[in-house]
Amino acid sequence: MRDVVIVGGGPVGTMLACVLAVGGLDVEVLEQRQQPSLRSRAIGIHPPSLAALAGIGVADALLERAVRIRAGEVHCDGRTLGQMSFERATPGYPFVVALPQYETEALLRDRFEKLRPGRYRSGVTVTGVRERGDAALLSTDSGTVEARYVIGADGARSRVRAAAGITWRQLGRRETYLMGDFADSGPRDTDTGAVLYFERGGVVESFPLPGGRRRWVAMTDFLATDADSADLAELIRFRTRVTVAEPLGAASAFVVQQRLAGRLHSDPLYAGSRRSNLRAEPVSGPRPAGRIALVGDAAHQISPIGGQGMNLGWLDAVALAPALQRALLDPGAAASVLADYDRTRRAAARRAALQAGFNMAMGRPAHGLRLGARNALVRGLTLPPANELVARAFTMRWL
Known part of the structure; x- marks a missing residue:
């Protein structure tokens, strides 16, 4: 039985697998796709993510391939409204980098293959999840897989989230x-x-x-x-x-x-709705810990405008890894550490959604008084002292 099985081998699932493997856990990834997607999709990688990538030994190779973005400009009607530098906001990595998602995924897969050879399994479809005492059972098209914990990293249409009976609501x-x-x-x-x-x-x-x-x-x-x-x-x-x-x-x-899951981990005491494939066994004594947790787009769908989605998922992975390690070493603490993960990462997702909502609102069509007010706001946000706060927000220093 594996310590952790991750459903979904995209950038977030594979990042989490690398972090867990570096931490010494027995981890496996199940990916439905037979071949990696070659769509560019997410391209922006922010400084907190670069620090996390450095922790698993991927940052240097990524920086060799990526473009570094040290500043940005805002224009309207052929005029420059303001400029923004990221250099003072992020002293460790004074830039945002851009790299097509398929290249980032390839670097993460290669790293995981070195850490846990043969544990990235492509072409495996998960059809159900069932919690049973101190383990979770995954039903797949190639048999049953057992793990101490199952992580849903399978995107906005997450089967793992649906199996856990976790709600999914729209924001904005x-x-x-x-x-x-x-x-x-x-x-x-x-x-x-x-x-x-x-x-x-x-x-x-x-x-x-x-x-x-x-x-x-x-x-x-x-x-x-x-x-x-x-x-x-x-x-x-x-x-x-x-x-x-x-x-x-x-x-x-x-x-x-934009959407947010009602919980980021399962709760056996609330499992068993008609929409769920989970059937929790009767429990007594201390509150049990669920065996399923969510990361990335399975946990929250954030607008790509502003480049937060993939990065937010990576920060989920960095937060979930020590919680899983603690839960495996000390089962009595599992419910508490997973509840802390749920609380902190849902709060971060709500902040990211608010920021993305602001970004989208600023970009909507504007005329007359609204155009003048928006342009004045942009000018103010790109001048001291507001510009440093905005730079920190856009480089995800607060998430």
Whole structure:
């Protein structure tokens, strides 16, 4: 029986696996996909995450491949509203780095393979989870797997969360965006900046990527599933007067919505609803600890605007690892340490959701008095003393 089985081998699940393996635990990862996704998706990696990656021996290799973003600018109507430097806010890593998610995942998988050869299992679908006393049983399409603890790192549609009977509620309103990568016509140095265009028709964001690429994201009025790179390029030109270079891949439309799980670990005393595959056995004495915990998008879905989602999941992993180690060494403390994990990480997720909600609100279309008020606010936030606080927030120093 494994100490921990992690369901989901994306960046958060594999990060947690590495942290646990470095800590000496017997850990295995079950990933439904046969082959890794090559979609770029999340690209921003913040200083607290870089510190965590350094702890598992991945940061140096990642920094060799990534672009370092030391500052950002905000524009509107062809004028610069303000500039923001990240150097003083993050002395250890005075920058945010950008790297396509598939490259980050590959680095984490390679590291875990070195730490626990053969324990990353691809093509395994988990169909159910059942808690039984001091263990949890996972039903998969290739047999039954038993572990002391099961971690749901299987995304916003988490089967593990559903099996645990944990609620999933929406926070705030939905927004739609169109995203694509284009050749970067700017300077080809290793340190470059992000640009936010807070335009009248809606925000346009631009971030550098390795290999002379630049990611462009534009807020849209509807989910533009039929739009292509030419449509995105025209939208960028219409709003910002910037003509992008040739497209490097297809454009993609996506919906942003924020959600938060009702709990980040299971509770056998509340398991057993009609929606749950869990059946807790009768217990007596001290309150038992659940055998299931959630991390990443299975625990909270945060807007990618601001680049918090993947990073928040990594910070979940850093917080959950010592809780699991304590729970395994001292079962009597399990309920308490998992409750602390739930309390602190749900609070962090609510703060991240509020910040992401603010970011999205600032990027909505604005005209007249609202446009003037928003631009004045942006100018104020990019000047001392507010700018250092904003820089700390945007580099996730408070999460």
